Amino acid sequence: MHVLPERIKSLRNVKGQSQKELGQALGKSREAISKYELGEREPDPDALVLFSKHFNVSSDYMLGITDHIENKAFGKRKPYSPELYAFEKYLKNQDFIPYLQLAVSMKDSHLDINSFKNPINKLIKQGKKQKHPK
Known part of the structure; x- marks a missing residue:
């Protein structure tokens, strides 16, 4: 099983990019x-x-020698998958925190989420309108 093709596709998806x-x-x-x-072609060293x-x-x-992502910009090791790294970034988004x-x-209060569905949806719509006024 080839690791490189899987890593390219996984990292591309995490970054939200199309192949193009x-x-x-x-x-x-x-x-x-x-x-x-697809593993039909190996990238040359420059492409890697x-x-x-x-x-x-x-x-x-990228080559599967290690399973740890090393953030080269800060020299910090990220000992988890690209998917979890992307999820962590999502959770740190200031707009998501509330x-x-x-x-x-x-x-914690054991409240039923369904009873709050409509008010929450209204808040989300208001937030979107504030960010993207017509």
């Missing part, structure tokens, strides 16, 4: 990215460096 977007960022075609992800820099991970991680606090309070 990744290809444009790296100076590669969408077809080349697809072949890398481009992937590592783009995803801010070590080439050792909703997380509300959910924790509701769970």
Whole structure:
């Protein structure tokens, strides 16, 4: 089983990029990215460096030598999957924190989420309107 194709696809998905977007960022075609992800083509050393820099991970991680993501910008090791790393970033989003606090309070109070569905949806819609006025 090839680790590199899986890592390319996983990191691309975590970053929310299409194959075309990744290809444009790296100076590669969408077809080349697809072949890398399918394991039909191996990236040359220069391409491997481009992937590592783009995803801010070590080439050792890309190649499966290690399963630990090393954040190259800060030299900190991230001992979990790209999916969990993306989830952590989502949880640290300042716009999300009030909703997380509300959910924790509701769970701690043993409140039924369904009774708050309409008010919560109204709050979400108001927040979206404030961020994106017409």
